Amino acid sequence: MTPGLVVSNLSAGYGDVSVLTDVSMSAEVGVITAVIGSNGAGKTTLLRSLSGLLKPRQGSIRIGDAELSGSKALDFVNAGIAHVPEGRRLFAGMTVEDNLLMGAFARVAPLAELRRDLDRIYAMFPKLAERRRQDAVSMSGGEQQMCAIGRGLMSRPRVLMIDELSLGLSPVAVDFLVESLKTISSDGVGIVVVEQDVAVALDLARHVVVMDRGRVSKAGSSSDIAQDRAIRVAYLGVD
Template structure:
């Protein structure tokens, strides 16, 4: 359960959400994408109030949610999985192809495997596909739950650089990340959650220099 949580996701910047298991990180993202309805409070993107709205309303407002575990559609190709990200858009085929080309430019491995069953790829490639599917909705804000979970370091490094490029193009990104070192490298802002509340928030530099955070999450004195 979340209590008195207040945070913002800046356009063109990356915000990391960190905290121990059960701190409320996934619940936060599910609330911010309409999968869970808050009992009270406000969720806004621009001038649109979304608290209590349906998940499709969140998508149409410009919020994309990349869930933990990727949740790709088995038995469907990489390209068909990507196109599912644009299901809510009444887009012409030329516009869809332009967006696919952008995703393939960001993730060249997906272009190589576009006709392959998406769930037969490696974990890193599946995460690329899940992020690409989110991008196909043309989001203003994209939220990613457990970016690096179960992935090889080389895949994580590639995804970190890809997300930095995506955010530089104007997309606000929120990442739930269990590897705090990755989170601090990736993000401009960091939100620390504890038992459903925001216990600390600040720049990645401020959070990285906090002795309590370093002791709890980085094993430092």
């Protein structure tokens, strides 16, 4: 097990409001980790802290040997963290291909290398190849999520973080994305997924972190979490 991202004792918030308290978790390379929890549990704030959009108050964020806590977003990208934000947030008015190329902005790679990476993304998501010249936000929600994930992969991340994978998408699109993420992770990328649909999260992830009111309330393998009675009652509505 190669440690990718290691978060220890992280606290963060906005202004006077404290959102995360003493959060510790890790995401291994080649493993899918799901973060679940009710609305307001701090999942999105956690991802924002882990991509440098929000400066944490305390704690450490390490990837490999690099300490990133307090660094800028660019340093997080360079260290190998990609963040697919909630709602996809594709660049409107830009083509699918330009959106993907924006994902590689920090790399300053030669064009031939970028072309190869684009072709890999197009092979994984053939729909994007068909629509490469189209305005990215004119696509369906599922296609937009493919584009957002592809954009994240274009930075060649060690850890890819996805906020709300399935929100608003059709079940067919979610199944396809779940299979794609499993392939991506088996290629050696660590994946962190924030997911409101706990059934999807348990199917997708090997490791699950449960958050409650800004703290990690439970963490373990997805089979352990799936057996947990409190989780089953609270999130799956079964006893």
